[in-house]
Amino acid sequence: MTVWDHFQCHRGDCLLTGTGTLKAVFFIFASLCAWYSGYLLAELIPDVHLSSAVYSIQSIGKRPVLKAPTPKRQKCDHWSPCPEDTYAYRLLSGGGRDKYAKICFEDEMLIGEKTGNVARGINIAIVNYVTGKVIATQYFDMYEGDNSGLMTKFIQSAPSKSLLFMVTHDDGSSRLKEDAKKAIEALGSTEIRNMRFRSSWVFVAAKGFELPAGIQREKINHSDDVKNRYSGWPAEIQVEGCIPKGPS
Structure with a gap:
C-alpha cells in the first residue's frame, strides 16, 4: 500500500467518525425538544380533562346512541x-x-x-x-x-x-x-x-x-x-x- 492510499483511508475514517458524531448530537437535541414540548403540553392541559380527552379520542367514529325518553304512564x-x-x-x-x-x-x-x-x-x-x-x-x-x-x-x-x-x-x-x-x-x-x-x-x-x-x-x-x-x-x-x- 502506498502512502497516498494510506492517507485516503485515514481521511475516510475521519469522515465516518465526523458523521457519526453529528448524528448523535442531532438525536440528543431532538430528544430534548420532544421532552420539553411534552412538558409544556402537560402544563397547559388540566389533569381533570385528560380522561375526557382520551374518551373523546376513543369515541371518534362511533355512532351516537339516541335514547328515547321513557313514556309517561297515563x-x-x-x-x-x-x-x-x-x-x-x-x-x-x-x-x-x-x-x-x-x-x-x-x-x-x-x-x-x-x-x-x-x-x-x-x-x-x-x-x-x-x-x-x-x-x-x-x-x-x-x-x-x-x-x-x-x-x-x-x-x-x-x-x-x-x-x-x-x-x-x-x-x-x-x-x-x-x-x-x-x-x-x-x-x-x-x-x-x-x-x-x-x-x-x-x-x-x-x-x-x-x-x-x-x-x-x-x-x-x-x-x-x-x-x-x-x-x-x-x-x-x-x-x-x-x-x-x-x-x-
Missing part, C-alpha cells in the same frame, strides 16, 4: 292522555279461566283480581257521573243460581246521572233472562241478545244523559273451537276512551 294505561275535562276509562273482559275481567275508571281499579271483587258471570260498576266517585260494584253468576233478577234490580237501582260499566268473565249468558236483557237493552246495548256461552262482552252505558257518539261503548267476541285463543274460551276484548265531564 290513566288506566292509555297510550295517550285524556283531556283534563274528561274521565278516562278502560274495560277488559275475562280471558280463559285465570285472566280475570277488569274495570278501570280515572286510574282506579273498580273491578279486578287485585281488588278481589271479580267473578264468573257479568261484573258491573256504577259511577256517579257528576263527581266521578264509584257508587257500587257487584258480580252476578250467570252459570249457576238464579241471579238474573238480582242483576236487573241492581241495574235499575242506579240513580240518574250514572255511568254503568259491564264486563263478562267466563260465561255470562246461560241464565241471563229476558228481564235483564231488556234492562241492558234500555241502556243502549245492541249486543246483549247476541250473547252466547262464554262470549266475551264489554259495555259502557249512561243513565239519565247521553254519551257522545264517538266513544267506544260495546264489543263482543264469541267462543269458537277453531278460533279460540284459550282452550274453550275466546280472546279477551276491551274498550277504552275518554268521557267528557258534565257540569257539576
